[in-house]
Amino acid sequence: MTRSVSILGVTGSIGQSTIQVIEELRAQGRDIPVEAVTAASRLDALAEACRRLKPKFAAIADASLLSEAKAALAGLNVEVGAGASALEEAGARPAEWVMSAIVGAAGLAPTMAAVRRGAHVALANKECLVCAGPLFIEAAQAHEATLLPVDSEHNAIFQVLTHPERVERLTLTASGGPFRTWTREQMAAATPAQACAHPMWNMGRKISVDSATLMNKGLELIEASYLFGFPSKSIDVIVHPQSTIHSLVHYVDGSVLAQLGTPDMRIPISYALTWPDRAAVSTARLDLAKLSQLTFEAPDPTRFPALRLARSALDRGAAATTALSAANEIAVEAFLDGRIRFLDISNTVEEALSHLEGAEAGLLAKMPSSFDEVKAVDQAARRAARLIAGNPAAA
Numbered sequence: 199m200t201r202s203v204s205i206l207g208v209t210g211s212i213g214q215s216t217i218q219v220i221e222e223l224r225a226q227g228r229d230i231p232v233e234a235v236t237a238a239s240r241l242d243a244l245a246e247a248c249r250r251l252k253p254k255f256a257a258i259a260d261a262s263l264l265s266e267a268k269a270a271l272a273g274l275n276v277e278v279g280a281g282a283s284a285l286e287e288a289g290a291r292p293a294e295w296v297m298s299a300i301v302g303a304a305g306l307a308p309t310m311a312a313v314r315r316g317a318h319v320a321l322a323n324k325e326c327l328v329c330a331g332p333l334f335i336e337a338a339q340a341h342e343a344t345l346l347p348v349d350s351e352h353n354a355i356f357q358v359l360t361h362p363e364r365v366e367r368l369t370l371t372a373s374g375g376p377f378r379t380w381t382r383e384q385m386a387a388a389t390p391a392q393a394c395a396h397p398m399w400n401m402g403r404k405i406s407v408d409s410a411t412l413m414n415k416g417l418e419l420i421e422a423s424y425l426f427g428f429p430s431k432s433i434d435v436i437v438h439p440q441s442t443i444h445s446l447v448h449y450v451d452g453s454v455l456a457q458l459g460t461p462d463m464r465i466p467i468s469y470a471l472t473w474p475d476r477a478a479v480s481t482a483r484l485d486l487a488k489l490s491q492l493t494f495e496a497p498d499p500t501r502f503p504a505l506r507l508a509r510s511a512l513d514r515g516a517a518a519t520t521a522l523s524a525a526n527e528i529a530v531e532a533f534l535d536g537r538i539r540f541l542d543i544s545n546t547v548e549e550a551l552s553h554l555e556g557a558e559a560g561l562l563a564k565m566p567s568s569f570d571e572v573k574a575v576d577q578a579a580r581r582a583a584r585l586i587a588g589n590p591a592a593a
């Protein structure tokens with residue numbers, strides 16, 4: 199197998215796991231040339247990725263860092279770009295397979311550049327799908343891009359979706375996050391460090407906070423609905439603290455198919471990279487006797503209102519999911535910066551959405567018909583959330 203690849207967000211948690219998978223497959227004799235890599239601003243980590251992967255092109259999001267980036271990558275035989283256009287160029291360059299692992303709506307434009315040239319797009323970034331929803335899926339179909347879900351739940355469903363037209367229901371599993379057993383009072387005082395200490399997965403800070411509020415599962419509910427074409431009423435969420443069953447597909451004959459494995463993102467990443475084949479990867483093997491039991495519980499709607507907010511945004515339609523995700527990005531950032539408390543994350547998102555309904559009524563009612571309209575909704579939701587989270591100067 200030869201497969202040329204690019205990695206958007208190479209310095210993040212998913213980016214690093216992707217490097218490990220590529221190195222392991224290269225050591226088995228597979229030819230995996232790397233076309234392009236990107237990072238936000240960490241030049242040391244970008245240089246390290248370039249040393250390991252030997253890409254042709256490296257892009258840094260922060261345009262002011264161009265000359266520093268050139269200095270940091272000197273001697274590595276890599277072309278260097280900076281700013282939004284360089285990120286898009288990374289997606290547009292001719293790699294067969296592109297890992298979309300930038301966090302947040304910032305990943306949308308570079309990922310769309312890969313979609314528009316009909317690439318195989320491994321989708322770790324869920325926010326771009328939640329943000330642009332139906333438009334993103336339509337573009338993938340129009341350009342014959344292949345979307346390969348990497349989010350572990352969606353990858354699980356993708357692996358067992360043998361008869362898409364015979365599905366009755368999907369069940370997304372959730373670990374429950376670090377506050378699964380905490381009281382509301384304890385959650386009210388939770389610190390960013392506690393919110394980022396996930397019991398099962400080692401991930402970037404934004405998704406870790408989303409896992410603590412369960413907004414991550416809300417975003418995944420929306421992601422599953424757009425990706426697989428099922429309405430919100432056909433998708434359930436169940437808390438499963440062992441993170442062993444990664445999701446389930448219920449068929450019309452009563453059969454339920456699930457994908458299981460240890461919680462290690464190298465499994466879905468390697469599946470997406472080698473699809474429709476599989477490859478030997480040195481992930482820890484599942485030991486059921488050692489696990490001894492798998493448990494399940496319903497999510498608590500009182501302590502985790504984010505799930506309800508996400509479901510209601512999905513029921514309202516695409517503009518509402520765009521606004522939900524954008525407001526959540528701002529609220530999470532405000533929490534990580536110490537400006538709002540943990541329970542205020544969901545409150546901020548809820549208030550931002552009701553503010554938009556009041557002040558800019560037309561905005562959420564209308565289905566965005568272009569990426570420019572999506573951007574307008576995203577920006578309005580960010581402004582509203584910044585006002586509510588007490589940072590109007592940045593609005």
Ligand code: NAD
Binds near residue numbers: 206211237400403463
């Ligand atoms: P991370 O914070 O560890 O890494 C994010 C990457 O995006 C970094 O390379 C960073 O440099 C880059 N980046 C950040 N802001 C940027 C910007 N404004 N412009 C350009 N680049 C920017 O995050 P992560 O945990 O690797 O997650 C990445 C995506 O994958 C997220 O959308 C997340 O929801 C999704 N995801 C992650 C996991 C996981 O296990 N980490 C699992 C499922 C889905």
Ligand code: MG
Binds near residue numbers: 349351418
């Ligand atoms: Mg997930």
